[in-house]
Amino acid sequence: MYLRFVSSQQDAASHSLVGVFTHAYDIRDTAELEQHEVETLERALDWFRMHLKIPPVLKEPGNERAICWFKPAAKRPLEYAWQLVHLLRERGIEIELTKTRDPGTILYEDGWQIVAKPHKKDRLRTPRS
Numbered sequence: 001m002y003l004r005f006v007s008s009q010q011d012a013a014s015h016s017l018v019g020v021f022t023h024a025y026d027i028r029d030t031a032e033l034e035q036h037e038v039e040t041l042e043r044a045l046d047w048f049r050m051h052l053k054i055p056p057v058l059k060e061p062g063n064e065r066a067i068c069w070f071k072p073a074a075k076r077p078l079e080y081a082w083q084l085v086h087l088l089r090e091r092g093i094e095i096e097l098t099k100t101r102d103p104g105t106i107l108y109e110d111g112w113q114i115v116a117k118p119h120k121k122d123r124l125r126t127p128r129s
Contacts, residue, residue, distance in 0.1 A: 002069035002103050002114060003078070005085055005095050014065045016118055021048075023093050024084045031091065040087050044080045052077055055108040055115045066117045069103050074112035 006017035027033065028041055057063055070078055085095045103116035 001072055001099050001101055002116075003072060003074075004067070004069045004098050004100075005081055006098050007093060007095055014067050014118075016065070016067050017098070019067065020081055020084050020088065020095055023088050023095065027088065027091055027093070037087060037090075040083055044083045044087075047080050048077070052112060053110060055110075055113075057108040057115055063107060063115075063117065066107055066115050067103075069100070069114050069116060071112055071114065077112050 005020035007019075007023060009018040010016070011018045011022070024041060024045060028045070033041065055068070058066055058068075070081065085097075088095050102119075103114065104118035106114050106116045108115040
């Protein structure tokens, strides 16, 4: 089972639902945040920058539809992702946890995550808990 935090908004590039990181960077760059919100956001994003590799496959031509999923064993990354989810929800951005056994064609995998190109029929999955 793979896990992903998404909103109901569709991503123009992947045609999938927008993930938690896109929203986190958007509010960081555009919203006026309270000091405690800035600290929570930056602490979580810093942790991800230091510990979760951005897979190079995401930048390869032809992989515009590829999306990242957490593995269920990614306990520490999921803790930080939940911090982002709570902050976004406090800001009125509804984020849901979606799960799948079949994320599509897996292009990359490490200990905590996979990158998969979804099957065309699955581009707009609705969140499921």
